[in-house]
Amino acid sequence: MHRVLDEVGAADVPMIAVYNKIDTIGADERRRLREGDPSAALISATTGAGAGELLQMIASRLALDTRRVTITFDSDKEFDRSRLAGCTASRASSVTSRPTAVS
Numbered sequence: 001m002h003r004v005l006d007e008v009g010a011a012d013v014p015m016i017a018v019y020n021k022i023d024t025i026g027a028d029e030r031r032r033l034r035e036g037d038p039s040a041a042l043i044s045a046t047t048g049a050g051a052g053e054l055l056q057m058i059a060s061r062l063a064l065d066t067r068r069v070t071i072t073f074d075s076d077k078e079f080d081r082s083r084l085a086g087c088t089a090s091r092a093s094s095v096t097s098r099p100t101a102v103s
Contacts, residue, residue: 014061016054016057016058016061017037017041018040018043019040019041020044020045021044021045021046022042022050023049024044041054041057
């Protein structure tokens with residue numbers, strides 16, 4: 001797998017190793033996998049085991065590249081509405097007639 005990533009120029013792309021079908025192996029094998037690759041996610045698509053941990057790992061990796069912004073605006077003012085529309089179309093469509101804070 002690492003060779004293929006290197007060949008396509010993606011060797012430096014962040015990744016999470018995921019081992020599926022952990023429901024088919026014993027506790028000793030799961031422990032060996034965890035010790036061999038502590039940053040890997042061990043999951044079972046059949047039982048759902050480890051899915052929550054995998055989602056948390058993905059969310060934490062994505063959070064490194066995000067920034068939270070709070071916008072306060074007055075929906076009665078055209079200037080504020082146009083500025084908000086430039087930020088996000090989905091929020092602008094739900095503009096109310098009173099001052100609103102978007103977080």
